[in-house]
Amino acid sequence: xxxxxxxxxxxxxxxxxxxxxxxxxxxxxxxxxxxxxxxxxxxxxxxxxxxxxxxxxxxxxxxxxxxxxxxxxxxxxxxxxxxxxxxxxxxxxxxxxxxxxxxxxxxxxxxxxxxxxxxxxxxxxxxxxxxxxxxxxxxxxxxxxxxx
Numbered sequence: 001x002x003x004x005x006x007x008x009x010x011x012x013x014x015x016x017x018x019x020x021x022x023x024x025x026x027x028x029x030x031x032x033x034x035x036x037x038x039x040x041x042x043x044x045x046x047x048x049x050x051x052x053x054x055x056x057x058x059x060x061x062x063x064x065x066x067x068x069x070x071x072x073x074x075x076x077x078x079x080x081x082x083x084x085x086x087x088x089x090x091x092x093x094x095x096x097x098x099x100x101x102x103x104x105x106x107x108x109x110x111x112x113x114x115x116x117x118x119x120x121x122x123x124x125x126x127x128x129x130x131x132x133x134x135x136x137x138x139x140x141x142x143x144x145x146x147x148x
Contacts, residue, residue, distance in 0.1 A: 074129060075109040079137055080117020082125065095126040096148070113138075113145075 020031040033040040049056045099105045115133025123143045
């Protein structure tokens with residue numbers, strides 16, 4: 001075997017369909033575009049949402065709701081998750097960098113600590129927001145909560 005006799009596997013390639021090159025090619029005449037109409041002409045492109053003249057669905061349906069530009073999305077993390085992370089890494093302080101390093105949040109996520117689950121160790125937690133129950137649970141064990 002050498003470079004001069006390499007070729008693709010059988011059935012891996014197809015011959016190019018040469019359109020509009022005369023009747024002998026089998027694709028002459030209308031060049032596989034059917035007869036007449038806008039779709040057979042060059043430069044045709046249908047407008048987005050065009051339904052052949054019928055009233056388009058986006059004009060039939062009414063507008064609904066709105067997007068709040070001031071909405072703040074938080075990534076929710078429960079106390080049970082913090083407990084397992086603290087046990088796994090054997091740490092007492094948790095911040096956004098530790099959560100990101102362990103794949104619990106994204107680089108630019110805002111984090112809110114929620115009160116689901118049980119906390120057994122004293123933790124110093126830094127996050128963007130805390131629920132009341134989470135804050136109480138952390139502070140009951142003499143831990144601290146810092147809002148970034």
